[in-house]
Amino acid sequence: MAGLISVFRNRGLMTLMLGHLTVDSYVGLLPVLYPLLIQRFSLNLATVGLVSLAYSGMAAVSQPLFGVLADRVGTRFTGAAVIWTVVTFAAIGFAPNFPTLVGVAALSGLGSGAFHPFGAVTVRGLLPERGANLAMSVYVTGGTLGVAVGPLIGVVLFTLLGVRGTALLLVPGLASAGFVLFAMRRPEPRSRPAAAGGGARVLAVAPLVAVIAVMASRSWTLTTLQAFTPTWYHRLGYSPWFYGSLATTIVLSSAIGTVGTGSLADRWGRKAVILGSLLLSIPAVGLFVAFPGSLGFLWAIGIGALAGSTAPLCLMLAQELMRGRTGLASGLVMGLGFVTGAIGVPITGIVADRWGLQSALMLQVAVVLATIPIALALPGEPLLRRLHEPTGGAPRAAAAGATGE
Numbered sequence: 001m002a003g004l005i006s007v008f009r010n011r012g013l014m015t016l017m018l019g020h021l022t023v024d025s026y027v028g029l030l031p032v033l034y035p036l037l038i039q040r041f042s043l044n045l046a047t048v049g050l051v052s053l054a055y056s057g058m059a060a061v062s063q064p065l066f067g068v069l070a071d072r073v074g075t076r077f078t079g080a081a082v083i084w085t086v087v088t089f090a091a092i093g094f095a096p097n098f099p100t101l102v103g104v105a106a107l108s109g110l111g112s113g114a115f116h117p118f119g120a121v122t123v124r125g126l127l128p129e130r131g132a133n134l135a136m137s138v139y140v141t142g143g144t145l146g147v148a149v150g151p152l153i154g155v156v157l158f159t160l161l162g163v164r165g166t167a168l169l170l171v172p173g174l175a176s177a178g179f180v181l182f183a184m185r186r187p188e189p190r191s192r193p194a195a196a197g198g199g200a201r202v203l204a205v206a207p208l209v210a211v212i213a214v215m216a217s218r219s220w221t222l223t224t225l226q227a228f229t230p231t232w233y234h235r236l237g238y239s240p241w242f243y244g245s246l247a248t249t250i251v252l253s254s255a256i257g258t259v260g261t262g263s264l265a266d267r268w269g270r271k272a273v274i275l276g277s278l279l280l281s282i283p284a285v286g287l288f289v290a291f292p293g294s295l296g297f298l299w300a301i302g303i304g305a306l307a308g309s310t311a312p313l314c315l316m317l318a319q320e321l322m323r324g325r326t327g328l329a330s331g332l333v334m335g336l337g338f339v340t341g342a343i344g345v346p347i348t349g350i351v352a353d354r355w356g357l358q359s360a361l362m363l364q365v366a367v368v369l370a371t372i373p374i375a376l377a378l379p380g381e382p383l384l385r386r387l388h389e390p391t392g393g394a395p396r397a398a399a400a401g402a403t404g405e
Contacts, residue, residue: 013135015183016119017142019082022176023115024143026089026108028150028251029169030055031227032244033092035234036163041098045231045353049346052227054102055109060339062113067331070121078118079181085111086173093166113335120330122184124319133270133316137262140312141255148251151230155244207379208321208332214274214378215314215337217371220344221285221364222307226250227345232357236292246296253301254308261309270313271378278375281306281368289361311337320384 034048088108095101123139157165226247233243265273284302291299314333322329352360 010135011183013123013139015180016078016123017139018176019078019115019180020119020139020142021146021149022082022173022180023085023112024146025150025153026085026112026146026169027056028147028226028247029089029154029166030105030150031230031247032151032154032158032240033163034227034231035240036158037101038231040163041101043098045228045349045357046346047098047349049227049349050102051105052223052345053343054105055112056223056345057339057343058106058109059112059116060109060335060337062110063117063335063338064328064331066114067117067121067327067329067335070117070327070330071325076184078115078122079177079184081111081114081118082177082180083111083174084108085115086170086177090166090170090173093163116334117327117331120315120319120334121327124326124330133265133313134259134262136316137258137309137312140315141258144251144255144258144308147226148248148255151244151247151251155240159240206377207383208318210374210377211314211317211321211379212333212336213374214278214371215311215333216340217367217374218307218310218314219337220340221281221367222250222254222303223338224344224348224364225285225288225303225307225361228348228352228357228361232361233292233296235357246300249297249300250304251308253304255304257305257309258312260305262312265313265316269381270317271375271380274310274313274378275372275375277306277310278368278372282365285364285368286362289358289364292358317379317384321379 230243288299318329318333319326
């Protein structure tokens with residue numbers, strides 16, 4: 001508890017958490033828009049998934065580039081990235097046709113792609129020596145909370161005003177962005193330097209690939225279930241209030257789970273916590289898809305707490321594996337991870353159009369199963385320590401890279 005209190009007293013971390021919440025709230029708004037977009041533009045599930053692909057895909061593929069920029073020039077554009085996201089997303093509701101809609105969504109995703117590596121690099125310099133996993137988890141929770149409140153905001157706005165309710169999002173979005181700009185007007189702390197002895201020059205490729213693959217799998221599962229749950233329950237005859245709250249439950253529970261897994265990782269190690277979450281995700285996903293209805297809220301809590309809670313641990317692992325290049329590391333693990341989730345949405349839509357939405361969602365159980373052997377190659381704490389030993393650590397780390405100890 002004392003560690004959590006100290007984290008919340010970190011003013012810089014809390015400011016970045018607010019920016020993260022603002023940017024990621026627009027991700028949560030997209031699924032609630034789907035039923036309206038399907039009706040307005042006469043779309044099917046595969047086509048409407050292109051909106052999510054445009055937004056999340058652009059955010060994902062641009063993150064490594066912005067990560068390199070952050071390593072070179074710092075993170076002075078963090079507040080500007082929030083403003084860009086807010087303004088461009090407000091324009092989505094006024095798109096006159098579907099191609100324009102996809103284009104505007106892609107432009108909005110570009111702001112998200114800029115914010116995430118900028119924010120991650122800045123946060124890296126604010127992390128305490130002890131309890132770093134918990135602190136990073138709290139920062140990531142800001143984005144998770146944003147995704148969680150997005151559906152609730154969307155249900156209110158879009159029920160009352162339709163798709164043009166996106167214009168009202170300018171008010172809270174610009175207020176938040178203005179605060180971030182004001183609070184970050186001073187130069188940000190730089191990320192910690194690499195350990196002596198050339199640790200930053202060592203790159204254990206196999207563990208890094210495993211980190212990205214696990215992040216991608218977790219993102220695919222969470223993004224797909226969050227994206228199609230409103231449409232699935234809408235077709236089953238449930239009200240917007242029901243499926244909007246259900247989508248929020250998935251993401252809100254991941255916020256709680258994120259803080260919990262951060263604390264567990266500080267004690268038991270990140271690899272063990274990630275493996276445990278994968279094993280427990282199998283029954284959670286299976287029960288959620290097999291038994292829709294009121295009990296879906298119970299299964300949704302399990303999915304969110306398990307599938308969405310390991311992102312900060314993957315981010316920390318990538319930054320540890322690429323010390324001295326935290327911007328690029330953050331862009332790679334988040335960008336390549338999230339793009340898989342973005343691509344997974346239209347893929348799931350194609351399967352759903354052919355065999356039904358429930359069957360398509362059940363495929364996520366297979367995705368989780370396939371990820372478990374990959375997670376065994378994640379780097380353990382002994383490998384990370386040897387990777388950055390001041391002397392003599394590089395050769396042993398390179399050898400251990402093939403096993404992911």
